[in-house]
Amino acid sequence: MEKFEAHRQRMFGLAYRMLGSAAEAEDVVQDAYLRWQGMEREGIGSPGPWLAKVVTNLCLNRLTSARATRERYVGFWLPDPVATEALGPLETAEQRDSISMAFLVLLERLTPAERAVFVLREAFSYGYREIAGVLDLSEANCRQLHLRARRRVGERPRFDAPGEHRRAIVNRFLAAASGGDLAGLEQVLAADVVAWSDGGGKVTAARRPVTGRDRVVRYVAGVMARFGMVGVEFAHAEVNGQDAFLGRGGDELVTVLVVEVADDRVIGLRAVLNPDKLSHFQ
Incomplete structure (x- = not known):
C-alpha cells in the first residue's frame, strides 16, 4: 500500500491529462490499485513504470467511449477543474501549461494513441523507448505518433507566470x-x-x-x-x-x-x- 501511495498523485496526474475528467481519473487510479493488489510484487521490477503502463492502458480503454460522449455533449465541453496542488509537482512552465484547461481542450483533437504518446512525452518527459514499452509499440511508431500529435495540437498556449x-x-x-x-x-x-x-x-x-x-x-x-x-x-x-x-x-x-x-x-x-x-x- 505504501509503495502504491507514493505514486498515487503522479498516476492521477497522468490519468487526468489523458481523460480530462477528475472523476474518471480517480476511477482509473482505483482500478490500477486493485490490479496492484492482485499482482505478485516479485514480478514487478519498479512500481513506477508498471503503474504508468497500467494507468495509460486503462485510460486508452476509456477514451473511445469518452469521445462518443463528448460528441453528444450539450454546449461547449471543458475539462473538470482540479486544484493545481492535486496534480503533483510542476517544476517547469511546460509542465504547468500541460494541466491548463486550454491545453487539455487542444488534446481533444488527438486520437487515443496520439494523446498517450503526447502526454507521456510532453508532460512527463518520457523517452521514446520508455513510451514504446508502455504502449507496446515500436520506437519508430511512437516518434511518428508524437510528430502527428504535435502537428494536430499546433501552437501551445502560453500564459504569464504565477505570482x-x-x-x-x-x-x-x-x-x-x-x-x-x-x-x-x-x-x-x-x-x-x-x-x-x-x-x-x-x-x-x-x-x-x-x-x-x-x-x-x-x-x-x-x-x-x-x-x-x-x-x-x-x-x-x-x-x-x-x-x-x-x-x-x-x-x-x-x-x-x-x-x-x-x-x-x-x-x-x-x-x-x-x-x-x-x-x-x-
Whole structure:
C-alpha cells in the first residue's frame, strides 16, 4: 500500500491529462490499485513504470467511449477543474501549461494513441523507448505518433507566470466584474479575449464561445449581476495551473471560473457550471 501511495498523485496526474475528467481519473487510479493488489510484487521490477503502463492502458480503454460522449455533449465541453496542488509537482512552465484547461481542450483533437504518446512525452518527459514499452509499440511508431500529435495540437498556449503580479491582474478583473465597472473590465481584458462556459445542458450557460472585448464585457457584466442577485460569493483558488475563483451560493459550489492571463491582460475565461464537474471541489 505504501509503495502504491507514493505514486498515487503522479498516476492521477497522468490519468487526468489523458481523460480530462477528475472523476474518471480517480476511477482509473482505483482500478490500477486493485490490479496492484492482485499482482505478485516479485514480478514487478519498479512500481513506477508498471503503474504508468497500467494507468495509460486503462485510460486508452476509456477514451473511445469518452469521445462518443463528448460528441453528444450539450454546449461547449471543458475539462473538470482540479486544484493545481492535486496534480503533483510542476517544476517547469511546460509542465504547468500541460494541466491548463486550454491545453487539455487542444488534446481533444488527438486520437487515443496520439494523446498517450503526447502526454507521456510532453508532460512527463518520457523517452521514446520508455513510451514504446508502455504502449507496446515500436520506437519508430511512437516518434511518428508524437510528430502527428504535435502537428494536430499546433501552437501551445502560453500564459504569464504565477505570482503576485498575475494575481493582481485577476483581482482587478474580479473587482471590476463584481462591481459592474465596465470601463475597468475593458482595461483588464485583451482585445481578442474569449469566454467559454460549460453547463452541460444542466444549468444555464452560453453554448458557444463569446469572443472580443466588447462582447465579453457585456457578457461578464450580465453573468456577474445574476450571480450577485442570488448571493454568490467568489474566493480565489489555483486551478489547473491558473488563477481562478470559486463561486459559492451558501455552501453550494456553483461555478469555477479560470482566468487566463498573458502579456498582463486577461485573454481567456473558462467557467465550469456543470454540477457533475464540480464535485471534486465540494
